Amino acid sequence: MNLRSTAARIIYDVIIRGRSLADVLTEESSQYRDPRDRALLQAICYGVCRWYFRLDAILKQLLEKPLKEKDLDIHMLLMVGLYQLSDMRIPEYAAVTETVSATKDFNKPWARGLVNGVLRQYQRHAEELNEHTAHQAMYAHPRWIIERLEKAYPNDWQQILESNNEHPPFALRVNQQHQAREKYLERLVTTQMTAKPIPETKSGIIFEEAIDVQKVPGFAEGDISVQDGAAQLATELLELGTNMRVLDACAAPGGKTAHILELQPSTECVAVDHDPSRLKSVTENLQRLGLSAQCIAADAADVSKWWDGKPFDRILLDAPCSASGVIRRHPDIKVLRRESDLKKLIETQTRLLNALWPLLKKDGILLYATCSVFPEENTQVLEAFLAAHSEAREEKITAQWGLNQVVGKQILPGMHDMDGFYFARLRK
Numbered sequence: 102m103n104l105r106s107t108a109a110r111i112i113y114d115v116i117i118r119g120r121s122l123a124d125v126l127t128e129e130s131s132q133y134r135d136p137r138d139r140a141l142l143q144a145i146c147y148g149v150c151r152w153y154f155r156l157d158a159i160l161k162q163l164l165e166k167p168l169k170e171k172d173l174d175i176h177m178l179l180m181v182g183l184y185q186l187s188d189m190r191i192p193e194y195a196a197v198t199e200t201v202s203a204t205k206d207f208n209k210p211w212a213r214g215l216v217n218g219v220l221r222q223y224q225r226h227a228e229e230l231n232e233h234t235a236h237q238a239m240y241a242h243p244r245w246i247i248e249r250l251e252k253a254y255p256n257d258w259q260q261i262l263e264s265n266n267e268h269p270p271f272a273l274r275v276n277q278q279h280q281a282r283e284k285y286l287e288r289l290v291t292t293q294m295t296a297k298p299i300p301e302t303k304s305g306i307i308f309e310e311a312i313d314v315q316k317v318p319g320f321a322e323g324d325i326s327v328q329d330g331a332a333q334l335a336t337e338l339l340e341l342g343t344n345m346r347v348l349d350a351c352a353a354p355g356g357k358t359a360h361i362l363e364l365q366p367s368t369e370c371v372a373v374d375h376d377p378s379r380l381k382s383v384t385e386n387l388q389r390l391g392l393s394a395q396c397i398a399a400d401a402a403d404v405s406k407w408w409d410g411k412p413f414d415r416i417l418l419d420a421p422c423s424a425s426g427v428i429r430r431h432p433d434i435k436v437l438r439r440e441s442d443l444k445k446l447i448e449t450q451t452r453l454l455n456a457l458w459p460l461l462k463k464d465g466i467l468l469y470a471t472c473s474v475f476p477e478e479n480t481q482v483l484e485a486f487l488a489a490h491s492e493a494r495e496e497k498i499t500a501q502w503g504l505n506q507v508v509g510k511q512i513l514p515g516m517h518d519m520d521g522f523y524f525a526r527l528r529k
Contacts, residue, residue, distance in 0.1 A: 102132065102206055103199065103202055103203040103205070103206050104133070104138055104141060104142055104145075104199070104203075105145070105178065105181050105182070105199050105200045105202075105203035106178065106203035106204075106205075106206035106207065107129055107132070107142060108142055108145045108146050108149070108181045109174060109175075109177040109178035109180075109181050109203065110129070110174065110177075111125045111126055111129055111142075111146050112146060112149050112150070112177040112180060112181065113173060113174050113177045115146075115150060115433050115436065115437070116153070116177065116436055117173055119437055121433065121437070122146060122147070122150055122431070122432070122433035123431070123433075126142070126143060126146055129142070130142055130143065136313070144189070145181055145184060145185065145189075147432055148184045148188055148189070149177075149180050149181060149184045150432040150433045150435065150436060151241065151266060151432035151435075152184065152187075152188065152241050152266075153180070153241065153432075153435065153436055154238045154241045154242065154243065154435070155234060155238040155241045156180050156183050156184055156187070157180070157238070158234040158237050158238040159183060159187075159223070159230050159231070159234050160176070160179055160180060160183060160219070162230055162233060162234065163179075163219045163222055163223060163230070164219065172209070172212075174207055175204070175207065175209060175212045175215065175216070178200065178203055178204065178207070178212075178216060179215075179216060179219055179220075181200060181203075182196060182197065182200035182216060182219075182220045183220070183223060185200065186220065186223055186224065186227070187223075187227070187231070193224060196220075197217070197220045197221065197224070200216060200220060201213055201216050201217045201220070203216075204216055240259075240262040240263075240266070241266055241435070242262055242265065242428075242435055243435060243436075245440040246425065246435070246438075247262065249440075249475060250262065250474070253474070253475065253476050254474075254513070257513055260513070260515065261474065261513055261514055261515075261521070263515075264429060264513070264514040264515030265428040265429050265432075265435075265514055266429065267429055267515065268311075268429070269329070269429045269430045269520070270307045270308075270329075270518050271307065271308040271310065271311040271312070271327075272299065272305060272306070272307050272308075272327070272328065272329045272330050272518070272519075273296075273305070273306050273307075273308070273314075273317070273325045273326060273327055273328065274302075274304045274305055274306075274325065274326045274327075274328040274333050274356070274360060274363075275304045275305075275306060275324070275325055276304075276323055276324050276325060276326065276363050276390065277303070277304055277363060277364075278363050278366060279319070279322075279323065279324045280319075280324060282298060282303070282304055282305075282306065283298075285306070285319070285324065285325070286298065286306060288318060288319075289318065292318055294308065294312075294317075294318070295308070295309045296308045296309065297309075299330040299333075299517070299518065299519075301330060301334065301500070301501075301502040301517050301519070302330050302333045302334060302337065303333075303337060304333060304360075304363075305328075305330040305333050306325075307330070307518055314327055321389070323389050323390040323391055326356060326359060326360075326386070326390070327356075328356045328360070329427075329430070329519060329520045330517065330518060330519040330520075331426075331472075331512050331517075331519035331520045331521070331522035332356060332357065332472075332520070332522065333360060334500075334502070334512075334522070334524065335357055335360075335417060335419065335468060335470045335522075335524065336357055336360040336361050336364060336417070337364075338468050338498060338524055338526055339361070339415045339417060339466060339468055340415075340466060341361065341364055341365040341368065341415065342365070342414070343365060343367045344367045344368075344369070345365065345367075345368055345369070345414040345415055346368075346369045346371070346411065346412070346413050346414050346415075347361055347368050347369070347370050347371070347413060347414065347415040347416070347417070348370075348371050348373065348413045348415070348416045348417065348457070348460065349361060349370060349371070349372045349373070349394075349417045349419075350373050350401040350416065350417065350418045350419070350453065350457055351373070351374060351375075351401060351418065351419050351420060351421060351453070352372035352373060352374045352380070352383050352396070352419075353374040353376060353379035353380055353382055353383050354379060354382040354383060354386065355372065355382055355383030355384075355385075355386035355387060356386065357417060357419060358370060358372045358383055358386070358387065358394055359386050359387055359390050359392055361417070362387075362390075362392040362393075362394065363390070363392070366392075369395075370394035370395070371394065371395045371397065371413075372394045372395065372396045372397070373396075373397045373398075373399055373401045373407060374396075374397075374398065374399075374401075375398070375399065375400045375401070376398070377398040380396055380397075380398050383396055384396055401418075401453060401456070401457065402449075402452045402453045402455075402456035402457070403456075404456055404457070404459075404460065408460060412460055412461060412462040412465070413460055413461055413462065413465060414462055414465050414466075415465060415466050415467075415468075416457055416460065416461050416465070416466075416467040416468070417467075417468050417470070418453055418454065418457060418467060418468065418469050418470065419470045419471070420449070420450045420453055420454075420469065420470070420471050420478075421446060421449050421450070421453075422446055422450070422471035422472060422473040422478050423438055423442065423443060423446060423473045423475055423478060424438070424472050424473065425438070425472075425473045425474050425475055425521065426471075426472040426473050426474045426512075426513075426514055426520055426521020426522055426523070427472045427514075427520045427521065428514065429514055429515075429520070430520060443475065443477060443478070446478060447477060447478060447481075447482060450471070450478060450482050451482060451485070451486070454467075454469065454482070454486050455486070458486075458490065458493065458529075461529050462529070463529055464528065464529060465528075465529050466496065466526060466527065466528055466529075467526075467527045467529070468524060468525070468526050468527075469482075469483060469509070469523075469524070469525045469526075469527065470522065470523065470524050470525075471522070471523045472520060472521060472522055472523075473521070473523060474511065474513060474514070474521045474523070476506075478523075479506070479509065479511065479523040479525070480506045480507050480508050480509060480523075480525075483495070483508040483509060483525045483527075484507065484508055486527075487508065487527075492529060493527050493528075493529060494527070494528055495508055495509070495525065495526065495527060495528075496526045496527065496528045497526075498510045498524060498525075498526055502516075502517050503516065503517075503524075506523075508525050509523055509524055509525030509526075510523070510524050510525075511523050
């Protein structure tokens with residue numbers, strides 16, 4: 102199948118059917134054996150999602166009338182063509198020819214002329230069209246996200262939006278049970294790979310450019326793991342000691358579970374996640390690293406179904422959220438997330454906090470974390486919880502990174518080369 106038509110089908114599944122880009126891309130890319138084809142497919146799909154609102158605004162200028170619902174696959178193919186012409190280094194003749202040729206895979210002979218005409222028209226009037234839509238879709242985000250960020254961060258909202266549209270850094274965590282970070286960086290130099298430490302973390306490094314993780318020295322042996330610097334801070338904030346019993350609630354895909362065990366191998370770690378298929382990734386991560394935890398498929402808030410009655414010294418609650426802090430890593434969030442989702446997410450966050458708090462030992466620490474930048478999911482949830490629990494007190498995070506909040510700390514997307522994350526540490 103033509104690679105451009107595959108890209109259009111993937112975008113259709115994301116935009117129209119509401120599926121995760123990562124999930125659909127994993128399914129569809131397996132038909133291409135050449136790594137270059139898989140890389141091109143990923144670049145096109147991620148790019149169209151990243152710039153969807155700008156590309157859609159341009160396309161509306163080029164179409165005499167909107168395509169019918171049954172022809173939205175061709176609409177997505179046109180987006181694929183426009184993205185190649187506007188943002189990729191593919192020669193224009195190749196972008197147009199291949200995208201026009203892709204119409205054969207849709208059994209719609211009329212689409213060939215339309216796709217060719219629209220893309221040729223864009224070539225002729227690109228500068229004018231780009232300028233005309235620049236204000237309309239300047240930040241390539243849905244209006245509701247822009248308005249919430251303007252309200253929450255009057256001095257930073259534009260920077261957040263710009264950071265969301267950038268490519269994320271290729272960040273990894275060095276397994277310090279195997280090798281110190283400095284030693285691993287020296288090892289990279291001998292392989293002509295360049296990386297730098299993430300100074301806010303104890304184990305994080307960033308590569309100058311993204312590469313296939315399988316080619317990174319020591320990956321198969323468990324020397325390193327892919328994990329953003331902000332996510333690495335979560336485990337460090339737990340203040341782990343030896344022989345502690347630790348709960349990682351909402352644990353998938355398992356990066357933080359593994360980090361807990363790397364920092365303190367003596368930990369008795371219980372990893373809970375409601376999705377059995379995602380819990381499998383936790384198990385696979387641990388196996389690659391030679392680590393073990395008790396992995397349980399359950400709703401963490403439904404304590405009676407999984408808890409053995411033994412309290413925990415530490416609880417990490419990486420709560421389900423809008424993921425508004427990781428849009429640069431998952432650009433499909435812009436089109437999948439709805440403002441109406443927030444109410445249900447906040448209810449889930451509150452339910453998890455209230456259910457897990459009784460499982461914590463006296464003098465224990467619960468770390469609440471999200472990859473959201475919306476105060477409604479962060480400080481406001483914590484303020485309400487603290488008001489309702491006199492035995493809970495915030496333990497301030499004194500680190501130099503991030504922004505101090507009424508409760509907790511917020512890292513904004515791009516700050517310290519990290520994703521957007523929120524942390525609040527509670528002591529019982």
